[in-house]
Amino acid sequence: MDIVKIEEIFKKSGLKLTVQRKAIIEVLINFNGHVLTAEQIYKKTKEKHPTTNFSTIYRNLEILESSNIIHKITMKGEAAKYQLVNDDKHYHHFICKDCGKSEIIDFCPLRSLSTELKRKNFVLTDHCFELYGYCNNCKDNKSEV
Amino acid sequence: MDIVKIEEIFKKSGLKLTVQRKAIIEVLINFNGHVLTAEQIYKKTKEKHPTTNFSTIYRNLEILESSNIIHKITMKGEAAKYQLVNDDKHYHHFICKDCGKSEIIDFCPLRSLSTELKRKNFVLTDHCFELYGYCNNCKDNKSEV
DNA sequence: TTTGGTGCAAAGCGTTTGCACCCGC
């Protein structure tokens, strides 16, 4: 997702384009393809607009998420991680625990399960499928140690 | 998993079988097949042993988890949920957001992905696959409202 | 008797919120 599309969404929703929001969006775009914690986003945003507050970060991450501009990923008990949405498709991720890089896995397990779920009469509202580990680069770094 | 096997594991690991631990295990066995939050486990344990402290619950849930006696499930931002391990097989769950009942889904998406992952040279360390929604019962209750 | 387990209270962490002020539109 690029700045033009994001500004479009903001305009449509009547959201103001404040300096802080511009800074946050810039950070997210710069780190496209990586997942970032709220704290990382906070620190990098402060580099661009030093007076930005942590609560501003959280408030905007929430807005960005419900505007489908970013994904929020929550891994077992850890702090939530955020990343730009790539397009409007449904997908899952492989996330590197070392460098935070995430790679889209164009596979959703629900497809293979739909018949079983129907048979059991479940109403699905939500699902989680994420893979964690080390990417090709970080794996190699580890083995050198 | 039954009390006999759990006591075996405790003995092997040199863990003491305190009154509090017995109470916690009883609760977990009574609610086998359901997922419980730490708070629910706390309240129900207090019914059996009223002076049990919340920190005792957390400390023991951690021990039980690393002894592979219980599963810890963390759903987007919510409090963690716990349940007895059924056997030593790897599986995932459908979890009802209303009654907390969980049903084992004997399907792991990793099987369908192994070739793709190898090709990409990922080293997998962890994965999450959980389905959330309403079970047959709770779905019906909802529609009556 | 020894060592690990407990209760208590306090702090930790990530996140959210109430309020007064501020600034984009």
Add this chain to the structure above:
DNA sequence: GCGGGTGCAAACGCTTTGCACCAAA
């Protein structure tokens, strides 16, 4: 100028921890 956005500080919910006492083995 209006109404949404911000900074600040305080509180939130869940969880963890340090310490002195206690009780299972």
